[in-house]
Amino acid sequence: MVDVDRRDEIREFLISRRAKISPEQAGIPTYRNLRRVPGLRREEVAHLAGVSTDYYTRLERGSIRGVSDTVLEAVSSALQLDEAERAHLMDLARAANAPSLRAPRRPPQQRVRPGVQRLLDGMTGAVGIVQNGRSEVLAANLLGRALYGPVYGSAAQFNSAAQFNPAARLNPAGQSVPGTPGRLPNQARYLFLDPGAGDFYSDWRAVAATTVAMLRSESGRNPDDRVLNELVGELTTRSALFAALWAGHDVRIHTAGTKRFHHPVAGDLSLQFETLSLPGDEGQTLFTFTAEPGSPSENALAFLASWAASPPETTTTGDPVGGFNAPGLPSPSRPGTPNAGKTPHD
Numbered sequence: 001m002v003d004v005d006r007r008d009e010i011r012e013f014l015i016s017r018r019a020k021i022s023p024e025q026a027g028i029p030t031y032r033n034l035r036r037v038p039g040l041r042r043e044e045v046a047h048l049a050g051v052s053t054d055y056y057t058r059l060e061r062g063s064i065r066g067v068s069d070t071v072l073e074a075v076s077s078a079l080q081l082d083e084a085e086r087a088h089l090m091d092l093a094r095a096a097n098a099p100s101l102r103a104p105r106r107p108p109q110q111r112v113r114p115g116v117q118r119l120l121d122g123m124t125g126a127v128g129i130v131q132n133g134r135s136e137v138l139a140a141n142l143l144g145r146a147l148y149g150p151v152y153g154s155a156a157q158f159n160s161a162a163q164f165n166p167a168a169r170l171n172p173a174g175q176s177v178p179g180t181p182g183r184l185p186n187q188a189r190y191l192f193l194d195p196g197a198g199d200f201y202s203d204w205r206a207v208a209a210t211t212v213a214m215l216r217s218e219s220g221r222n223p224d225d226r227v228l229n230e231l232v233g234e235l236t237t238r239s240a241l242f243a244a245l246w247a248g249h250d251v252r253i254h255t256a257g258t259k260r261f262h263h264p265v266a267g268d269l270s271l272q273f274e275t276l277s278l279p280g281d282e283g284q285t286l287f288t289f290t291a292e293p294g295s296p297s298e299n300a301l302a303f304l305a306s307w308a309a310s311p312p313e314t315t316t317t318g319d320p321v322g323g324f325n326a327p328g329l330p331s332p333s334r335p336g337t338p339n340a341g342k343t344p345h346d
Contacts, residue, residue: 006223007062010092014060016249017079018045025080040079048078064096084217084253091220106226112139113281120144120286124305127271127289130278133218134228135187135211138284143301146308147289150200150264152185156193188215188231192239202260202268212245213252220251222283259289266304269297 019039023030028044035041040048046056051071059067059075072093076086112130120128120141127147129140137148145152188211191197191204198204219228235242254275261269271289278284291297 006092006096009220009223010062010064010096011060013088013092013249014075014079017081017085018042018060021080026078045075045078049074051075062096064093066097067093084213084251087253088217088220088251091217095220095223107222110136110138110281110284112284116278116281116284116286123288125290127287127301129287130284131187131287132283132285133214133221134225134231135189135215136184137187138184142308143305144289146265146304147261147263147269148185150194150196151187151190154185154190154194154196156189157185186231187211188235188242192235192242199262200264202262207259208241209245209250210252210254212242212248213250214254216246216249217251217253263300263304265307266300269300269304270295271297271301 019037021040023035023040023044026040026044026048028040042057042060043053046053049056049071051074056075059071069090072089073086076089079085081089110132116130117139120130120139123141124143127141127144129144129148130138132138137151140148151157191201191208191211201207215228215232218225219232222228232246236246237243256272256274258270258272261271263269269291271291273287273289276286276288278286291301
């Protein structure tokens with residue numbers, strides 16, 4: 001379990017943001033003087049924020065308790081923080097002013113309301129999943145379970161290899177089998193601990209960096225979330241890349257964009273995603289994925305939907321890490337997969 005020191009979080013975040021702003025970006029003349037540190041000096045940030053150097057130094061050391069929002073906004077402007085970074089600084093300040101808990105708490109299990117599940121199930125032509133801030137997949141429609149079948153079925157999702165049963169991990173629709181031991185499917189755990197993730201996500205490194213930035217944002221919002229702290233501790237210990245990205249203190253708000261997949265059944269897909277926070281369910285976000293009309297990805301997504309809806313006896317699951325196969329279906333000539341035989345990348 002990771003016991004997050006709030007003062008260190010504030011200090012390291014402010015130092016990392018200060019290092020990213022050059023004097024030229026801040027409009028500060030350097031007169032070609034040799035600078036021993038990257039980015040701005042503390043006194044330069046203090047000047048831009050309209051506070052004394054001693055005052056800003058105390059802030060950067062983590063003494064943020066009682067600091068007004070006006071001062072935090074001034075510091076945010078001086079450091080040229082974006083929307084996600086500003087929100088993160090405010091979250092860190094809010095946590096610093098809150099009473100400290102003796103130990104991180106284990107949050108109650110999140111459940112998706114029946115109405116939300118019905119909404120997902122009604123989305124037959126689009127991928128729909130509900131995810132929380134810890135990158136756990138709470139619910140999905142049939143096409144969502146099929147698209148994220150490798151995530152649902154990954155051995156990385158289970159507490160130990162002894163709990164993993166390859167033959168029982170998924171049904172033909174990509175659904176996790178009820179009663180199978182393990183945890184909620186977690187995108188971050190799959191990304192950093194499953195060797196097949198680099199092939200499933202065509203832009204794996206970019207997806208990994210975004211996922212860590214989203215977890216860092218969630219850590220600022222909920223620093224006492226024991227499950228989140230345990231996840232960060234596990235990934236920091238087991239993945240050098242995660243540890244390096246986590247140490248960067250980058251944060252991000254994920255709203256819309258394009259994500260590319262190399263799916264073991266449908267082949268290559270380029271899907272546009274949109275996100276919608278569920279106001280009635282704090283911490284839950286609906287993700288939808290659609291394909292450009294008339295594109296090869298639309299054909300591949302339609303093929304995947306047909307495969308997911310096929311009778312169980314026509315499909316089987318495959319190897320425990322590399323995905324699953326669908327014997328009996330026209331895999332070699334399936335739509336949208338001109339590179340079906342390509343070699344997996346690192």
